Structures are given as C-alpha cells and as structure tokens.
Amino acid sequence: xxxxxxxxxxxxxxxxxxxxxxxxxxxxxxxxxxxxxxxxxxxxxxxxxxxxxxxxxxxxxxxxxxxxxxxxxxxxxxxxxxxxxxxxxxxxxxxxxxxxxxxxxxxxxxxxxxxxxxxxxxxxxxxxxxxxxxxxxxxxxxxxxxxxxxxxxxxxxxxxxxxxxxxxxxxxxxxxxxxxxxxxxxxxxxxxxxxxxxxxxxxxxxxxxxxxxxxxxxxxxxxxxxxxxxxxxxxxxxxxxxxxxxxxxxxxxxxxxxxxxxxxxxxxxxxxxxxxxxxxxxxxxxxxxxxxxxxxxxxxxxx
Amino acid sequence: xxxxxxxxxxxxxxxxxxxxxxxxxxxxxxxxxxxxxxxxxxxxxxxxxxxxxxxxxxxxxxxxxxxxxxxxxxxxxxxxxxxxxxxxxxxxxxxxxxxxxxxxxxxxxxxxxxxxxxxxxxxxxxxxxxxxxxxxxxxxxxxxxxxxxxxxxxxxxxxxxxxxxxxxxxxxxxxxxxxxxxxxxxxxxxxxxxxxxxxxxxxxxxxxxxxxxxxxxxxxxxxxxxxxxxxxxxxxxxxxxxxxxxxxxxxxxxxxxxxxxxxxxxxxxxxxxxxxxxxxxxxxxxxxxxxxxxxxxxxxxxxxxxxxxxxxxxxxxxxxxxxxxxxxxxxxxxxxxxxxxxxxxxxxxxxxxxxxxxxxxxx
Numbered sequence: 315x316x317x318x319x320x321x322x323x324x325x326x327x328x329x330x331x332x333x334x335x336x337x338x339x340x341x342x343x344x345x346x347x348x349x350x351x352x353x354x355x356x357x358x359x360x361x362x363x364x365x366x367x368x369x370x371x372x373x374x375x376x377x378x379x380x381x382x383x384x385x386x387x388x389x390x391x392x393x394x395x396x397x398x399x400x401x402x403x404x405x406x407x408x409x410x411x412x413x414x415x416x417x418x419x420x421x422x423x424x425x426x427x428x429x430x431x432x433x434x435x436x437x438x439x440x441x442x443x444x445x446x447x448x449x450x451x452x453x454x455x456x457x458x459x460x461x462x463x464x465x466x467x468x469x470x471x472x473x474x475x476x477x478x479x480x481x482x483x484x485x486x487x488x489x490x491x492x493x494x495x496x497x498x499x500x501x502x503x504x505x506x507x508x509x510x511x512x513x514x515x516x517x518x519x520x521x522x523x524x525x526x527x528x529x530x531x532x533x534x535x536x537x538x539x540x541x542x543x544x545x546x547x548x549x550x551x552x553x554x555x556x557x558x559x560x561x562x563x564x565x566x567x568x569x570x571x572x573x574x575x576x577x578x579x580x581x582x583x584x585x586x587x588x589x590x591x592x593x594x595x596x597x598x599x600x601x602x603x604x605x606x607x608x609x610x611x612x613x614x615x616x617x
Numbered sequence: 618x619x620x621x622x623x624x625x626x627x628x629x630x631x632x633x634x635x636x637x638x639x640x641x642x643x644x645x646x647x648x649x650x651x652x653x654x655x656x657x658x659x660x661x662x663x664x665x666x667x668x669x670x671x672x673x674x675x676x677x678x679x680x681x682x683x684x685x686x687x688x689x690x691x692x693x694x695x696x697x698x699x700x701x702x703x704x705x706x707x708x709x710x711x712x713x714x715x716x717x718x719x720x721x722x723x724x725x726x727x728x729x730x731x732x733x734x735x736x737x738x739x740x741x742x743x744x745x746x747x748x749x750x751x752x753x754x755x756x757x758x759x760x761x762x763x764x765x766x767x768x769x770x771x772x773x774x775x776x777x778x779x780x781x782x783x784x785x786x787x788x789x790x791x792x793x794x795x796x797x798x799x800x801x802x803x804x805x806x807x808x809x810x811x812x813x814x815x816x817x818x819x820x821x822x823x824x825x826x827x828x829x830x831x832x833x834x835x836x837x838x839x840x841x842x843x844x845x846x847x848x849x850x851x852x853x854x855x856x857x858x859x860x861x862x863x864x865x866x867x868x869x870x871x872x873x874x875x876x877x878x879x880x881x882x883x884x885x886x887x888x889x890x891x892x893x894x895x896x897x898x899x900x901x902x903x904x905x906x907x908x909x910x911x912x913x914x915x916x917x918x919x920x921x922x923x924x925x926x927x928x929x930x931x932x933x934x935x936x937x938x939x940x941x942x943x944x945x946x947x948x949x950x951x952x953x954x955x956x957x958x959x960x961x962x963x964x965x966x967x968x969x970x971x972x973x974x975x976x977x978x979x980x
Contacts, residue, residue, distance in 0.1 A: 388860055408862035424857035426850045428921040433846055438862040440843045448843035492861075 336363035338400075339532050340385070340500060345394030347380050354380045357566065358394070360551060362500065367526060367533045369547030371540055371593060372568075376553035378536045382504040385534065386418040387411030409438075415499035419489045419506045427478025431470055432459040434477045435492050462495055463487075466525055483514035487521060494525050501526075501533045508538065516581075519545055523578055540593040544586045545579050548572070552596045569596045660915030661927040663966040667913075667959060668934040675941035682944050689821055690943065695936025696824040697722060700883030701907030702914070702928035703832045704876035707839070709911055711852040711872050712920025713768035715757060717775035718880040719907065720900030724779045725750050725881030726888030727787065727896065743817070743885055750881030751874055753779070758870030768873075776901055787896040817889055824886045828929065831879055836925035848872060853921030909956065910935055913963040934959070 340362035347355040355377040362368055370378045383389045385396070387405030396403050398414055405411045408418075418424075425434050432455045433440075441458070443449040459473045468487040470480060477485055486506060493501055503522070507515045523546055526533055537543050543550045554568040571592065575585050675682040682688075701718050708715045725746040732742035753775065760771035816823050839845040850858035851865045859865045888894050912918065913934060914927025935956060942952050 386860075407864075408860065412862055418860065420857070420860050424854070424860040426853040426857060426921070428849055428853040429846065437846065437850060437858075440846060442843065449841055450843060450846065452841075 336365065338362070339364050339398070341397040343395040343397065345381070345384065345391045345396070347377070347384065347391050355391070360567065362532060362534065364532055365530045366548040367535055367546055369543035369550040370534065370536045370553060371538070371543050371550060371597065372553030373555040373597065376555040378553055379504050382418065382502050382534065382536055385411070386416060386502050412496070416502060417493040417496055417498035418502040418504065419493045420504045423485060423489055423509070425477045425485055425489055428476060430474045430476055431480070431488055432456045432473040434488055435459045435462070435495060437492065439496060463491060466491060466494070466521070468521065482510050483518060486510060486518055490518070490522060490525065494529060494531065498531060501531045503533060503535045505536055505538065507542065522546060527577060540590045540597070543593065544573065544589045545581060550593060552593060554597070660924050660967060660970070661930055663915065663963050663970065664913045664927060664930040664934050667963060668930060668937055671934065671937050671941060675937065675945060679945045682941060687940060687944050691936045691940035692822065692825040694939040695933045696828050697883065697887055697903055698906045698910050698935050699828040699929050699932035700831060701880050701903055702910035702932045703828065703835050703925050704879035705904070705907050705911050706916050706923045706925050706928045707835065707848060707872040708768070708876050709916050709918060710839070710848050710920060710923035711869055712855070713761060713869065714908070714918070715768065715772045715873060715876045716901065716904055717753065717757060717772040717779060718876050719902065719904030720776045720779040721750050721753055721877045721880040722884035722887070722903055723894065723898060723900045724753070724783055725884040726894050727783050729885050730888070730894055731786070746885060747878060747881055750877045754874030754877030755870060757877065758873035761873065762866045762869050780899060783896045817886055821890065824883065824890050827883055827886050831883070832925050832929040839923070839925055844871070849921055906935055907932070909960055913960055915967050
C-alpha cells in the first residue's frame with residue numbers, strides 16, 4: 315500500500331507474486347502465435363486474478379490485441395495453454411469464450427451502425443419469443459436496455475436510434491454496456507477508448523471504473539495510453555516487441571507493475587505521474603523527447 | 618453520479634431526451650411532425666409514389682390497362698423480377714450480390730421438366746429441382762466465403778456454368794411439359810387440377826401470390842428474427858459482427874441458399890404457368906431487373922440496409938412500366954430508357970430522404 319511516497323510501484327519479474335492471495339481465474343501459459351513468417355506472440359505467460367484490472371500496455375506489434383483475440387475465442391494460439399480456473403480450455407469461437415464468461419469490447423467497436431441501440435446491446439444474446447423461429451422480443455429488449463443503461467448511468471437519446479447516429483462516446487458506452495450486461499466473469503477491453511476525443515475518454519474512463527468497481531468484474535485492459543492504465547489498472551504488464559536479454563522471444567512481457575493506489579484515483583495524484591513515467595521508461599519512450607516534441611510544436615504554433 | 622456520454626458538439630443537458638424538436642422538415646409540431654418523420658423514414662415511399670404515378674398515367678392513357686389482361690400482363694412481368702428481387706435483398710444486405718439467381722430461376726424449372734419427362738412424379742421432380750437450387754446456393758456461398766472470390770465474380774461464373782449446362786443437356790431444344798399433364802392456362806380456376814397444381818402455376822395469379830407471400834415472409838425474417846439481425850450485422854459491420862460472435866460465414870451461406878431457393882421455387886411456378894421453357898433464354902437479364910428493383914426499392918448495395926417490401930414494389934414498378942408501355946403502344950426499346958431514368962431518380966430521392974430522415978431524427 316502506497317502513501318505519499320512517490321515510489322508507488324516498480325518493475326517486477328514476470329512471475330506472479332507468490333504473496334498474492336486472490337484466486338487466479340485465468341492463466342496463459344507459453345502461448346505463441348504467428349501470422350505467416352511474422353511471430354507476434356512468442357511464449358507469453360500471465361495470470362489474471364479475480365476482481366483485478368490487468369492493464370496491458372506496449373509497443374505497436376507487441377501482440378496485445380492478438381493476445382486479446384486469443385482470449386476472446388476470435389482466433390486460436392499456435393501453441394501454449396489457457397487455463398480457466400485451473401482447467402484447460404480451447405475456445406473454438408467467440409461463443410465458446412462467451413459461454414465460459416469472457417466478453418470483449420474491441421478497439422474497432424463491434425457495434426452495427428444500422429441496428430438500433432437495443433439490438434446492438436443484445437447482439438448475439440437476443441431475447442426471443444419462440445425458440446423455433448427465433449422471433450425477437452423487441453419490446454422486452456427495449457425495456458431491459460433502458461433499465462440497464464439507466465443502471466449504469468449511460469444516457470443515449472433513444473434506444474431505437476441507430477448506433478451509427480450516436481456520438482463516438484455514446485457508441486463506446488453502448489459497447490461497454492453490451493459487454494458488462496451479460497454479467498461476464500472476465501471482461502476484455504481492447505483499446506476501448508482509443509477513438510474518442512480527450513474529454514469523452516476521461517468520462518468513459520470514469521464509467522469503466524465505476525462499472526468495474528460495482529460489479530467487481532475481472533478485467534483485462536489493453537491500451538496505448540499509459541495514463542489510462544495508471545488510472546484504471548491494479549496491475550500493469552508492459553509488452554515489448556523487440557528482443558530483450560533473458561526473455562523468451564521477440565514479443566514478451568518486459569515488466570510487471572503492481573499498482574496499489576486506492577480507487578477511484580485522482581488524476582493529479584503524484585503517484586499516478588510516477589507510475590506513468592515508469593511505464594514510459596519501460597516502453598522506451600524518452601520523456602525528454604516528448605518535451606522536445608512539445609517545444610517544437612510550440613515553436614511551430616508561434617511561427 | 619450520472620455520466621452523460623454525449624457528443625462534444627452536443628450540450629450535455631440534451632442527452633437522453635429523445636423528443637428534441639427537429640430542425641428540418643416543414644412540419645414542426647404534433648402529429649404533423651410525427652407523420653413527416655414516418656414519411657421520410659420509409660424507404661419504400663419513393664418507388665411507391667412512382668408506381669402509383671405510372672399506374673394512374675397508364676390507366677388514364679389506355680382503358681385496356683385496367684382490364685384483367687392488362688393487370689395480368691403487369692403481374693406477369695413483375696412476378697419473376699419480384700421473386701428474384703426479394704431473395705436478392707438478403708444477399709445485398711450482406712454487401713454481396715448473387716448474379717446467378719436469374720439463371721437458377723430458369724435452371725430449376727428445366728431440372729423439373731427433365732425429371733418429369735423421365736417419369737419422375739411431378740411432386741418429386743419439384744423437390745429434386747429445389748434441392749438442386751439449394752445446392753447451387755451452397756456452392757455460391759462456399760465460393761464467396763471460403764475461396765474469398767468476390768460474389769460478383771463467383772456468382773457470375775455460376776450463372777455461366779448453369780446456362781451452359783442447360784444448353785448442353787437440353788441440346789438447345791425447347792422443353793415442354795409432359796403432354797396432357799397440365800391443362801392449358803385459363804383465366805379461371807380449372808376444376809380438374811387440385812389446389813397444389815393451381816397454386817403451382819396453373820392459376821394465372823398464383824405466381825404473383827407466391828411472390829407476395831414470399832416478400833411478406835422474408836420481410837418478417839429480416840426485421841423480426843435473430844437471423845435478420847445477423848444478416849444486417851454481417852452486412853453492416855462484418856468484423857464487428859464476427860467479434861460479437863455472429864457466425865458470419867454461416868449467415869452468408871444461408872443467404873445465398875435462400876436466394877437460390879426462392880428463385881428456383883418461383884421459377885418452377887413461372888415455367889408451369891407458361892407451359893414451356895426456352896433453354897436459350899439467358900437468366901442474367903432477369904437478375905439485372907431484379908437488382909434494379911432492389912435499388913429502386915431502397916436497398917443499398919453497400920450492405921447493412923435493405924427493404925424487401927421496397928424491392929417488391931420496385932418489381933411492381935418495372936412490371937407496370939413494361940406492361941403499360943406495351944399496352945399504350947410505345948416501343949419496347951423505350952422501356953430501357955425509362956427504366957434507367959427511373960432508377961436514377963429513385964436513387965436520388967432515396968438518398969435525399971435518407972439525409973432528411975437522419976436530420977429529423979437527430980433534431
């Protein structure tokens with residue numbers, strides 16, 4: 315537990331902490347994935363503990379999204395094992411993973427622009443009148459959509475509005491609501507806020523934090539944004555695409571940070587700033603470089 | 618704490634209020650605004666208005682148009698186009714196209730006649746022909762989904778293969794039903810033919826009745842069932858639908874199968890109605906009219922959107938135009954010019970109404 319000391323976190327080993335008492339709900343053991351000659355994941359190991367938010371940050375091409383696609387059943391690993399509550403699982407489809415309690419919000423937004431909000435919220439989990447003809451119970455879906463969006467304090471103009479007519483933030487809120495509505499035991503968030511403007515992203519971070527805190531859903535958050543990881547994650551894994559001495563392969567977990575800052579977190583908390591800087595260091599992003607970039611931009615603006 | 622997730626340009630206080638006043642469209646309040654919203658939201662409005670205008674024009678111009686002969690002629694043209702258009706909508710909503718359906722329309726009846734002439738009972742001959750159509754749909758689907766051949770190319774190839782097969786096996790000889798098996802077409806219900814036979818083409822209105830029934834059924838499937846949601850999802854956002862767990866490949870194959878099946882079914886009814894089949898008749902003409910009917914009816918070729926009722930109305934429009942021009946004595950050559958112009962007008966009006974509907978909804 316960290317107090318006011320500006321050293322809240324620090325890189326640790328890849329191995330899970332032995333002192334951690336929370337139940338391990340998901341284990342990834344030595345998972346590899348290649349696309350043709352391109353090796354994207356080479357021997358990834360990680361554990362996911364009940365109720366935690368595990369942040370995955372990393373370079374482009376480090377395999378973050380590939381890992382999420384494997385966990386969500388969208389694609390399968392070339393080798394390695396997935397253990398769900400200690401039992402090995404083989405997801406052949408997204409439905410398999412969903413049946414095991416794993417839901418996903420993707421960076422490319424799996425919403426259908428032409429469908430109304432309520433049909434998007436229930437996509438692939440529709441409420442039906444009759445089993446035989448799979449006739450939709452639209453009335454019930456509308457009612458439940460209104461109730462659920464109220465519950466998590468998400469406002470949209472109308473549940474009958476097509477998703478394509480909503481703002482980016484509203485669409486993202488619907489995508490998050492869809493994933494959380496199913497009472498998933500594990501929620502995978504793959505760059506869920508990447509496409510949003512800064513203000514909406516902050517709001518959505520608060521929404522995610524609230525929904526996660528209330529439901530206690532075990533969550534994997536893949537993000538490029540180290541601030542987002544620092545605000546939301548209980549543990550952050552840094553994935554790097556380049557080879558590192560002592561690592562298993564080209565793409566692997568470079569460092570693990572346990573974040574012991576109580577939630578909800580204050581964005582101005584100096585410990586958040588320290589963590590962000592440590593993550594940037596680990597990712598090899600030069601802070602001086604960023605400052606140089608800012609000053610260059612300032613000079614350009616003045617000119 | 619309430620999180621109002623709104624567009625940056627949108628004031629936060631307006632979020633969650635579905636009835637914000639519309640800033641566009643003439644009527645601003647009450648029932649007139651509601652009617653206006655309902656009007657612009659219906660993609661079928663444009664073809665319906667054009668069809669009504671043509672109907673009124675031909676009725677005034679020629680008294681023969683409103684006779685049984687004139688209406689039957691319009692229905693005769695509209696039936697095949699409508700049947701093909703209804704099935705084609707499913708494929709177009711996927712963002713794909715099936716150019717072989719017109720040939721399937723002719724192929725199914727040829728298979729039925731061929732089996733029938735070999736002594737297979739007519740019922741079984743129809744079943745076998747329909748199974749063949751399902752097989753063609755599966756092949757179209759597999760070529761598109763697993764070989765990743767664009768459906769435009771894959772189904773065009775299937776179209777040529779079917780056309781060639783019919784020409785080869787028929788030796789380009791016109792097929793006719795077994796003599797005496799089906800009574801000649803009459804304008805009234807023939808007493809010696811049972812209900813099954815009457816509904817399978819002997820009764821002159823049976824084809825259009827089939828098409829109406831199929832249009833209603835497919836519209837129901839597209840708008841009221843899980844399968845319909847999956848079709849729209851697959852066409853609207855393929856990757857997103859797959860990530861949400863929609864079995865997009867199976868959905869695509871199913872739509873190709875349904876398109877072929879419906880084309881084959883009405884093809885059989887049409888062949889029995891006319892009592893003969895010309896193997897040299899290229900089915901590609903039919904499908905181009907059918908796609909035209911879909912487009913006139915408000916189905917986008919970009920996928921994710923489509924209206925079966927609109928496609929059916931589009932087919933009626935083409936039928937009324939073709940029959941009307943015949944009846945008032947204008948050269949059939951003019952028909953092609955008219956249909957081209959109407960397609961452009963309908964598409965332009967549809968786009969305008971879409972933009973108006975979006976503005977009305979967002980206020």
